[in-house]
Structure formats: structure tokens, C-alpha cells
């Protein structure tokens with residue numbers, strides 16, 4: 063059945079693109095849709111907050127420090143660096159397309175983006191602040207007081223409005239129009255023969271069992287190390303930390319593979335530096351399959367076609383602090 067499927071795809075590719083568009087309809091991966099139903103006022107405010115380091119104790123760390131939108135929404139280091147140069151315990155996932163996830167964080171402990179956004183501000187190892195202090199900073203900045211009033215209609219800034227605005231901005235960080243999506247939508251020349259062969263390997267080897275849907279992941283929790291155990295010194299327990307169920311130990315939210323070319327290093331401990339390495343580990347540990355160098359290269363070539371249109375906007379100019387704004391404390395106390 064799977065074999066006929068590839069044969070069919072290849073044959074259609076050779077014959078006509080209309081047939082291919084039809085074949086694409088039952089692919090396990092679906093094209094990313096542009097963001098819809100967005101509140102533009104909240105997006106503009108949330109964009110400012112996303113880039114504002116004054117939401118951190120040091121006055122130096124913003125969401126963009128660890129989820130850098132010039133770097134695929136991540137920091138490209140194994141585990142993030144937070145307040146007082148502390149090295150965090152886990153790799154920062156990309157914020158790109160995170161609105162498509164079934165829940166947020168590697169273990170899914172935040173139900174959605176709004177619930178997630180409050181976490182880092184008050185996390186001692188990340189922005190190291192408290193919600194009350196963050197609010198007192200924002201409330202001391204006249205430009206923010208005006209904009210919150212305009213967008214949410216209240217004189218007092220509430221943490222729930224801060225996280226709602228950030229989440230609304232994050233909803234715009236989807237990346238449609240990758241070459242792979244163009245192919246799914248019927249442009250048969252959008253992929254090279256090697257890339258298409260890589261996709262067929264990805265499907266037929268069984269990667270799509272976990273990496274599927276619009277985000278090519280993000281929609282289930284799965285065990286890392288099904289056939290062979292994963293060796294790591296990271297203390298992460300995975301989903302068990304949330305459910306308390308031992309059966310969920312080392313189950314992680316399957317990461318999206320959208321833009322994966324940009325989001326190295328890989329895995330929750332950031333231990334794999336290259337896609338070649340990550341694909342090799344996935345093949346062996348999840349599927350008991352050792353890919354040849356040429357198979358691996360084809361899968362990597364396919365994965366690189368998942369890079370979509372990156373968010374593009376003018377850098378927000380932040381409203382200045384006032385004389386009443388509490389001073390940041392970059393070096394402790």
C-alpha cells in the first residue's frame with residue numbers, strides 16, 4: 063500500500079501536476095495557513111512586549127533574547143542563558159508556529175500561549191522578575207499606559223492583558239509558503255528529485271507517525287527512545303512531570319519540524335548539532351532503522367524544504383521609561 067503510494071506519486075510527478083495536486087490531498091502533512099482572526103491592536107502591543115527587556119529583572123532579557131526572530135525563533139544554543147548568566151536546563155523550542163501546538167513546553171505544562179507567556183517573566187532562571195514588578199514597570203511608562211487603555215479599555219494594566227497581547231502577537235508567527243507547502247498545493251516543480259525521495263523515505267520509514275499535520279509535529283506526546291534508549295545527562299522527565307504517571311517518563315511533545323533547518327541544535331537537551339545527526343538518532347532510536355549516508359542526506363534535503371516565509375515587520379520602537387520607572391537590577395539585588 064505504501065509502496066504503491068510512492069510509485070503513484072512518482073508516476074504522477076512525471077505525468078502531470080494536476081494529478082499531483084490530487085495526490086497531495088491525502089498527504090499526512092498539510093500546508094500552513096496564514097494567521098486568521100487576529101486582533102491587530104493586541105498584536106502591535108504584544109510585539110512591543112515581546113521585544114521589551116524591561117519585563118526582566120536585569121532589564122536586559124526579552125522574549126526575543128531566547129526566541130530570536132532573526133534566528134528562526136530560537137537561540138541556537140543547547141540550553142538557554144537566563145538571568146545572571148544562568149544556564150537553563152532545557153533547549154528553547156521555536157516560537158514559530160507554536161500556536162499550532164496542542165500545548166506549550168516540552169512537557170505540555172502550559173495549555174496555550176497565553177498561559178505560557180506568564181511563565182518566563184517570573185522564572186528565576188529566565189527573566190527572573192515577578193508579575194507585580196513587571197506590572198509596576200509597565201504602569202510607570204506613559205506610552206504603555208496609553209496603549210493598554212486603547213487596546214483593553216482599562217486604566218490599570220493587568221498581567222492577563224500582558225500575556226493576552228503577547229499570545230496574540232505569537233499567533234502571527236506562522237510560516238506559510240515553504241517550498242514543501244507549495245508542492246503540497248500542486249506546484250510539482252517546487253521540490254527536487256532528492257527532496258521528494260527524502261519525503262518518501264520520511265513517510266515510508268514511519269517518521270510521519272509522530273511528525274505530521276500542519277506543524278509536522280506539535281500534536282502529540284511521544285516517548286523518546288522507543289527502540290533504543292536515549293542517552294542524556296539532562297534531568298528532564300518529560301510529560302511525567304505534569305501527569306505524575308511513570309508511564310509518561312521521557313514522553314515529550316513532538317517538536318514541529320517546520321523551519322527545522324534554522325532551529326539547531328536539536329532535542330530537548332540540545333545535544334544534536336546537525337540535522338544529519340538528529341535524523342540518524344531518530345531513525346535508530348524511534349524506528350530501529352539505520353539510514354545510509356545517502357538516505358540520510360535525502361531526508362535532510364526534504365526537511366530543509368519545510369522552511370517557510372519568516373515573520374517580517376518593522377522592529378517595534380518601545381516607549382521610553384519615565385522618572386518613576388523602577389531601575390533594573392542586572393547584577394543581583
Ligand code: HEC
Nearest residue numbers: 124125128142143144152153154155160166167168182188
Ligand atoms: C532565558 C531564555 C528564555 C526567555 C527569556 C523566554 N523563553 Fe520561552 N522558552 C525557553 C525555554 C528554555 C523553553 C522550554 C522550556 C520547557 O519546555 O520546559 C521555552 C518555551 C517557550 C514556549 C513553548 C514553545 C513550545 O513549542 O512548547 C513559548 C511559546 C515561549 N517559550 C515563549 C516565550 C515568551 C512569549 C517569552 C517572553 C515573555 C519567553 N518565551 C521568554 C527560554 C526562554
Ligand code: HEC
Nearest residue numbers: 268269272284286314316317328329330340341344345348
Ligand atoms: C515515535 C514518535 C517519533 C518518530 C517515529 C519520529 N520522531 Fe522525531 N521526534 C520525536 C520526539 C518525541 C522528539 C523530541 C525528542 C526530545 O528531544 O525530547 C523528536 C525530535 C525530532 C527532531 C529534532 C527536532 C528539534 O527541534 O529538536 C528531528 C529533526 C526529528 N525528530 C526527525 C525525525 C525523523 C527524520 C524521523 C524518522 C526517521 C522521526 N523524527 C521519527 C518523536 C518521533
